[in-house]
Structures are given as C-alpha cells and as structure tokens.
Amino acid sequence: MTPFGERLRTLVDQRGALCAGIDPHASLLADWGLSDDVGGLERFALAAVEGLAPHVSCIKPQSAFFERHGSRGIAVLERVIAESRSAGALVILDVKRGDIGSTSQAYADAYLDPASPLAADAITASPYLGFGSLQPMIDTAERHGAGIFVLALTSNKEGPEVQHARSGGGTVAGVVLDHLRTLNAGVSPLGSYGAVVGATIGESEEDFAINGPILVPGYGAQGGTDDDLDRLFGGSGGNLVIPSSSRGLLAAGPEPAALADAVRRIQQS
Numbered sequence: 001m002t003p004f005g006e007r008l009r010t011l012v013d014q015r016g017a018l019c020a021g022i023d024p025h026a027s028l029l030a031d032w033g034l035s036d037d038v039g040g041l042e043r044f045a046l047a048a049v050e051g052l053a054p055h056v057s058c059i060k061p062q063s064a065f066f067e068r069h070g071s072r073g074i075a076v077l078e079r080v081i082a083e084s085r086s087a088g089a090l091v092i093l094d095v096k097r098g099d100i101g102s103t104s105q106a107y108a109d110a111y112l113d114p115a116s117p118l119a120a121d122a123i124t125a126s127p128y129l130g131f132g133s134l135q136p137m138i139d140t141a142e143r144h145g146a147g148i149f150v151l152a153l154t155s156n157k158e159g160p161e162v163q164h165a166r167s168g169g170g171t172v173a174g175v176v177l178d179h180l181r182t183l184n185a186g187v188s189p190l191g192s193y194g195a196v197v198g199a200t201i202g203e204s205e206e207d208f209a210i211n212g213p214i215l216v217p218g219y220g221a222q223g224g225t226d227d228d229l230d231r232l233f234g235g236s237g238g239n240l241v242i243p244s245s246s247r248g249l250l251a252a253g254p255e256p257a258a259l260a261d262a263v264r265r266i267q268q269s
C-alpha cells in the first residue's frame with residue numbers, strides 16, 4: 001500500500017486540504033429532523049457522506065457519536081468508513097486512542113489493519129501514556145501504509161495544563177513534535193505521522209515543521225479561522241496543514257447538495 005503521507009499529498013493536490021468531520025451530535029440530528037436513535041444516526045451519517053466525501057480529501061468521523069448508539073452505531077461507523085473511501089476520500093477515524101503497549105497493539109489491529117471492518121486510513125492517538133506506548137500503532141501503520149495523528153496541542157482550553165508543561169528544555173507538546181519530526185525524517189513527499197494542533201491555541205512558539213501533516217480541528221464552530229491558520233502555520237514550510245470542520249459544515253445539512261456547497265464555500269475562501 002502506498003504510504004498514507006504520499007496518498008494524502010496527492011489527494012490534497014486534487015481536492016484541497018479541507019477535512020470534513022462527521023460528528024452526529026444529538027442536537028444536529030434534531031436540527032435535521034431526525035430522531036436520536038440508530039435509524040436517525042444512519043440517515044444523518046450517510047447523507048453527510050454523500051454530500052461531503054466526494055468533495056474533500058479527508059473525512060473524519062468522530063467515533064464517540066457512533067459508540068453512544070452501541071453495536072448498531074458501530075455498524076453505521078463501518079459503513080461511513082467504507083462509503084467515504086468508495087467516494088475517494090481518506091478516512092481519519094477520530095478515536096484518540098492511547099494505552100500500555102500491549103493494548104495499543106489491539107487498537108492498532110482494530111483500526112489500522114485492513115483485515116478489520118473498522119480499518120481506516122489513519123487514526124488520532126494520544127501520546128500521554130508516553131510517546132513510546134504508541135510504538136505498536138506506528139509499527140502497524142508502517143506495515144499497512146496507514147497514518148497516525150498524534151495529539152500535540154489540542155483545541156480545548158484545558159489542554160495547556162499538560163501540553164505546555166516543561167519537559168527537558170521545552171514543552172511536553174514540543175517533545176511530541178520532536179518525536180514526529182524524527183519519525184518523518186527523510187520521507188518524501190510527506191511523512192505519515194501527523195500532529196493534531198487546534199486552530200484555537202492562540203500564539204505558539206513551537207516548531208511545527210515535522211515533514212508530516214498537521215490536522216487542525218477547532219476550525220469553524222470552535223472559532224478558528226483562516227487567519228489563525230496563516231498565523232500559526234504560514235511559516236512552517238514542508239508541512240501539509242489540514243483544517244478540519246465538523247459542526248460548521250454539518251449545520252448546512254440535511255441536503256447533500258447543501259453540504260457540498262458549504263465545502264465549496266470554504267474551499268474558495
């Protein structure tokens with residue numbers, strides 16, 4: 001399998017960098033006139049895939065909103081992954097997994113091994129049990145040409161307590177970025193190991209040049225703007241910045257054509 005970073009680079013050149021999040025909040029189901037049950041979830045998620053997946057490089061389903069509907073919700077997530085990929089998008093499954101190494105392997109088997117029904121092109125992962133605890137995920141991603149986006153500076157206001165803490169000469173987030181830089185070193189056209197950096201983090205002195213993708217949630221509903229993207233990442237050449245919007249796009253539904261228009265408006269802005 002072609003490595004994730006290379007597949008992402010190619011697709012962004014064709015479709016632009018925007019990532020569309022599929023977060024079936026109960027309030028959005030209500031806004032779309034759907035019931036907060038697995039039937040409503042399925043109609044919501046598949047309409048979102050139809051309107052968004054043919055037009056963006058990445059679809060990012062938020063696993064939690066499917067898990068809250070139990071096993072039938074997970075079955076809908078499997079369809080979202082399969083149908084988004086059929087529409088040509090790469091799927092970044094937002095599961096933020098992280099655990100001791102032996103359990104990390106089980107997460108890797110679930111989400112990164114193509115033999116699994118939940119396999120995605122990439123996942124989000126938490127390094128806060130120590131970056132080395134992610135090694136089974138990294139090895140599995142390497143074997144199957146998948147990607148991993150590791151939380152560095154998250155978009156929520158509580159993140160700095162941990163992520164700005166000092167470790168060695170820099171911050172904890174800086175250590176995470178250093179690990180990613182090392183993993184991606186020398187890879188062309190782009191490494192497969194990305195960072196998650198929120199559009200809402202304000203000023204930052206971190207070095208974001210990791211030769212890999214930077215997934216930027218917080219764009220749209222949380223207040224992040226194009227100016228924030230320019231300010232934070234304008235100078236970090238070699239990266240690929242992937243802004244991700246969920247509620248901001250989904251508010252345009254339920255018509256798939258209206259969702260597609262919302263994508264076009266952002267892509268042209």
Ligand SMILES: O=c1ccn([C@@H]2O[C@H](COP(=O)(O)O)[C@@H](O)[C@H]2O)c(=O)[nH]1
Nearest residue numbers: 062154155198217218221222245246247
């Ligand atoms: O730092 C982070 C990491 C992940 N997220 C996730 O992204 C979406 C954001 O949804 P919006 O509706 O566009 O606000 C959501 O799934 C979060 O869990 C994040 O927001 N910040």
